[in-house]
Amino acid sequence: MTLHLVIGNKNYSSWSFRPWIAMTVAGIPFEETVVPLDDPDFKATVGAHSGTGKVPVLIDGDVRVWESLAIIEYVADKCPEAKLWPADRVARAQARAVATEMHAGFAALRKALPMNMSRPPQPTALGDEVKHDVARIEAIWRDCRKRFGAGGPFLFGAFGAADAMYAPVVSRFFTYAVPVGPEARAYMDAVAALPAWIAWRDAALREPWVHPSAELDWPAVPRLSAPRLSA
Known part of the structure; x- marks a missing residue:
């Protein structure tokens, strides 16, 4: 089934x-x-x-x-x-720890920067708590890449569960033009280049629904151009 x-x-x-x-x-x-x-x-x-x-x-x-x-x-x-989790026991433990941290934490970032893939990238002011969340996420990405990322461009080399948990953060960082270092930006670019990411984003851009609570520019609703559907 x-x-x-x-x-x-x-x-x-x-x-x-x-x-x-x-x-x-x-x-x-x-x-x-x-x-x-x-x-x-x-x-x-x-x-x-x-x-x-x-x-x-x-x-x-x-x-x-x-x-x-x-x-x-x-x-x-x-x-x-x-193989959504790393085969190595130590890498797998870290992957589960950072995935769980994402699931349970970063409330300030979630509230201040709602996911909105259709919004054209534009900076927004970040409070201290949000900056703290951004710094912690960058540190996680940097540590995972340094210790376990030799086999590919993602947190543990190949794309896996931990990357999936941070994918919405990648989207938020792009949408709100959050300043990050070159290592974080390289990781973000790798995630955004995935065909799956592109397919989700393209579908998001074609959606007609608008939620004011997730539109920081409300009542303006700026939108990226939706891709054309293949004939």
């Missing part, structure tokens, strides 16, 4: 982006259903699959898995050939 991932708007839903890009890059087949975050039936639709009434939710037959990191762990167990 094909896995089924229920997600929110691709432009705004950072939590949905994480398992989607992890599974897509890994080549794990799945179907997807997008439920707009402002759909009046959102809670009922998503709540039919998860008691939280939130996205994302993974459906695998009778199994329901919610929360981004839990979904990634589930598919990593189900599809070990995807």
Whole structure:
């Protein structure tokens, strides 16, 4: 039975982006259903699959898995050939630690810089707590790349679960032109060059929905040009 991932708007839903890009890059087949975050039936639709009434939710037959990191762990167990976590025990421990830190932390950054892939890149003022979050994320990326990244351009060489957890942060850093060092920028460019990233972004740019709470320029809603669909 094909896995089924229920997600929110691709432009705004950072939590949905994480398992989607992890599974897509890994080549794990799945179907997807997008439920707009402002759909009046959102809670009922998503709540039919998860008691939280939130996205994302993974459906695998009778199994329901919610929360981004839990979904990634589930598919990593189900599809070990995807190698979402590093094979080396030490690297795997660090990957899980930084992924969990992302899942549980960085509240200031999340609040100040909502994911918005359609917004043209433009700087915004950063408070001290946000700057602290940015510095910590850069330190994580730098340490992972230095210690475990020799096999490729991602945190642990090949793209994996930890990179998926930080993918929305990469998006935020681009959207708000967050100043970062050359090592962080090289990592961001590698993530943004992935075909899966490009596919998600292009779909996000074509979405019609607007959420004022995620639009820092509201009531203006600046938008990047949506790509043309192939004939």
